[in-house]
Amino acid sequence: MEKLWLIIKREYLTRVRKRSFLLATFLTPLAFAIFFVIIGVIFSYESGETLHIAIVDEGKILRNNFSKDEDNLYFHVVSTPLEELRETFGAGKYDGILVLPKISQLQAQDHTVYYYREKPLGLDVRTTVVAKVRNRIRDYKMRMLNLEEVDIRSLKVSVEFQPEAIREGDAESSSMAAWIAAAIGGMMGVIMYMTVFIYGMMVMRSVMEEKMNRIVEVMISSVKPFQLMMGKIIGVGAVGLTQVAIWGILIPLVYGLVFLLFGFNSSQTEMAMSTADIDQVDLQLMAEQIGGELWSQNWALILPLFVFYFLGGYFLYASLFAAVGSAMGDDMGEGQALTIPITIPVVLAFYIMFVAVRAPQSNLAVWSSIFPLFSPIVMPARLAFDPPWWEIAASVLSLAATAIFFVWLSGRIYRVGILMYGKKVSLREIGRWLFYRG
Amino acid sequence: MSILRLEQVCKSYNQHRAVDEVSFEIPTGSIFGMLGPNGAGKTSLIRIITTIIRADSGTVFFNGEKLSHKHPALIGYMPEERGLYRKMRVGEHLLYLERLNGLPKRQARAAHQEWIAHCGILDWWGKKLEEMSKGMQQKIQFIATVVHRPPLLILDEPFSGLDPINTNLIKDEIDKMAREGTSIIFSTHRMEQVEEVCQHIVLINQGRNVLEGPVDEVKHRFKENRFRIQFLGILPSDLEERISIIERWAQSITVQLDGTQDSNSLLRYLLDHQIQVLAFHEILPSLNEIFIKQIGAFDAASQNS
Structure with a gap:
């Protein structure tokens, strides 16, 4: 036990103290920050030039002038006929002429306006102009059809889906539940996926290096191969937890700091997408629901299970990566081929996770969340959807048993693999190692 | 009294017999040469002795007891292919290996500092191994092997890659330790070194014990x-x-x-x-001559049979 602890400590400390670790850990959030800043700058970028647009209102649509609420964008409703404006265009009073033709069919949905110009309009300005014209045409039609704003709103139907428990006293959840659950599950799945790959590969590389520079022979003359392997898996796992924890704190922090410093807010991106349908009240309601939903989740169950699946998945896959690392020869390329059988289930699980989020009770989702090679990634995505207890139990038991079995299996491969040099190994050869006497 | 006794030890990989009924005895405090051409089974034997692998059959006795998991801590092993964690600092590394061999922290530090001072490389204590020359790394490896003062040392080609000065330095250390009672297995195919250093030898070929005995006696046997x-x-x-x-x-x-x-x-x-x-x-024939003659005769015999 004491030896295992020494190995874990060394594996952990040498990695954490490495410059590359410090760089990756602290520069990644910084890279995020820089990314946010650049995105923000791009979104808030406006062309500095002033635009004057003449409006020829042939259809008598406008009741008053366009409000000037955009920077550098001026509208002028003119009574001059289009022909004259076009002839005098070169005089430079206007940058473009917007013609609103007569609307002959009030029931028509599609309308065309004409814009005469020398220089093309930017996409941004065009969107603004179109939005303004659309609102004016809508107002015009309301006037012509004698409709009231209230009537129009009543047509914009929205339905809220409110699940109710059949028996009284059962937990109820709001319509937001599914979305929140999906978001949590998806995030968990992505984290699992990345962790397995990044740190599993780290274990594999490190095992291979030890084998290649022969330190392993010195080591296993004083410790058991299994201790060495476990020490490495646990040590690297601890490195992973450290890194993820630092990112978990730093990235939101940096994100917040960037927003404070540069004052970007999400409304800017929203405006670009012109989501006129969500008004302020909706947003507030949504925020409240999200908050309530987050609290109503059964965290006492979900959090320990997250940790369990995280550890189970990590041990299962990291031990397999360790086994592969031990079997690798000097040739990295041939080793890569050996990692394929491991990466396939991880990638599959990642895709199944998306299905599980969309249809958490589907057969595929249910069975994948019990199958131990997939469950570490798929089950966390289903947890927030309240799967039946027996599914959770089956999944937990099968993952625990499989993880222990794979650690044992990898230990058997590892102890032989690390002492084999210069031999090209096939999967069959590795299978034979399992039965070698120690 | 012998520190190590092998009786009828066998080990096979798939169909290949790496070690075939090998028996010999290593007297306590002697420098014991284990000789044999490449691929003779020396490394397998060493791995059996260090409990890295287990023999298929046969028994190994360490100080009269059956070899078990508590014995590796009493063995210092320097493999032929040297390896250290290149990213670690010299002091750290030595401390790590010592503690894995069961030495308490304070005792470990004192022990390797003495060695480092003794070898005149005190300035290297805080240096990373990757910054050191190959010869230097080899010296560190030697220190790492002997620092916990194991009663049995196994040195696989200890002088390969060392310059004459460092070779002598290590040879003197080996002699000194042997005089102080440490038993040393010296595995090599460099015969002139064996003659200089060893008192007993065993010659291994194709997994079998070809000949064994005190160096003088062997030489007389083949005069x-x-x-x-x-x-x-x-x-x-x-x-x-x-x-x-x-x-x-x-x-x-x-x-x-x-x-x-x-x-x-x-x-x-x-x-x-x-x-x-x-x-x-x-x-008297040199060990080299005996070696070549015996291996040649053995290989010819095994080919005919």
Whole structure:
């Protein structure tokens, strides 16, 4: 036990103290920050030039002038006929002429306006102009059809889906539940996926290096191969937890700091997408629901299970990566081929996770969340959807048993693999190692 | 008393017999040479002794006890292919290996600092191994092997890649430790080193124990009745009819006696012929010759069978 602890400590400390670790850990959030800043700058970028647009209102649509609420964008409703404006265009009073033709069919949905110009309009300005014209045409039609704003709103139907428990006293959840659950599950799945790959590969590389520079022979003359392997898996796992924890704190922090410093807010991106349908009240309601939903989740169950699946998945896959690392020869390329059988289930699980989020009770989702090679990634995505207890139990038991079995299996491969040099190994050869006497 | 005794040890990989009924004994406090060509099974034997692998059959006794998991801590092993964690600092690394061998922290630190001072590389304590030359790393590896003062040392080609000065330094250390009671297994195929260093040898070929014994005894066992004679005077002309002369220079000859002839009568014959004998000594075969001859004979025999 004491030896295992020494190995874990060394594996952990040498990695954490490495410059590359410090760089990756602290520069990644910084890279995020820089990314946010650049995105923000791009979104808030406006062309500095002033635009004057003449409006020829042939259809008598406008009741008053366009409000000037955009920077550098001026509208002028003119009574001059289009022909004259076009002839005098070169005089430079206007940058473009917007013609609103007569609307002959009030029931028509599609309308065309004409814009005469020398220089093309930017996409941004065009969107603004179109939005303004659309609102004016809508107002015009309301006037012509004698409709009231209230009537129009009543047509914009929205339905809220409110699940109710059949028996009284059962937990109820709001319509937001599914979305929140999906978001949590998806995030968990992505984290699992990345962790397995990044740190599993780290274990594999490190095992291979030890084998290649022969330190392993010195080591296993004083410790058991299994201790060495476990020490490495646990040590690297601890490195992973450290890194993820630092990112978990730093990235939101940096994100917040960037927003404070540069004052970007999400409304800017929203405006670009012109989501006129969500008004302020909706947003507030949504925020409240999200908050309530987050609290109503059964965290006492979900959090320990997250940790369990995280550890189970990590041990299962990291031990397999360790086994592969031990079997690798000097040739990295041939080793890569050996990692394929491991990466396939991880990638599959990642895709199944998306299905599980969309249809958490589907057969595929249910069975994948019990199958131990997939469950570490798929089950966390289903947890927030309240799967039946027996599914959770089956999944937990099968993952625990499989993880222990794979650690044992990898230990058997590892102890032989690390002492084999210069031999090209096939999967069959590795299978034979399992039965070698120690 | 012997520190290590192997009885009928066997180990196979798939169909290949790496170690085939090997038995020998290593007297406590001796320097024991384990010789054999590449692929003879030396590394497998060493791995069995260090409990890295288990023998298929046969028994190994360490200090009279059956070899078990508590013994590796009493063995210092330096593999032929040297390896250290390149990113670690010298002091850290030594401390790590010592503690894995069960030495408490404070004792470990004191022990390797003494060694480092002794080898005159005190400035290297805080240096990373990757910053050091290969020879330096080798010295560190040697220190790492001996620092916990194991009663049995296994050194696989300990001098390969070392310059003569460092070779001597380590050779002296080995001698000193042997005098202090440490038993040393010295695995190599460099015969001249074996002759200089070892008291006992075992010769392994194709997984089998070909010959074994104290170096002097082995040499005598394989002597070929050759003598070198340095003299003044003129050799009698009929000498060549009486004995076969292998080499002849102006004032010395090497002769080969057959089973019926003995050295005393040869000497008497020379003296009777008024030859002034300046030196008369037996030429013992070098281990190298024995090695090549035995391996050759063994391989030929195993091919015929």
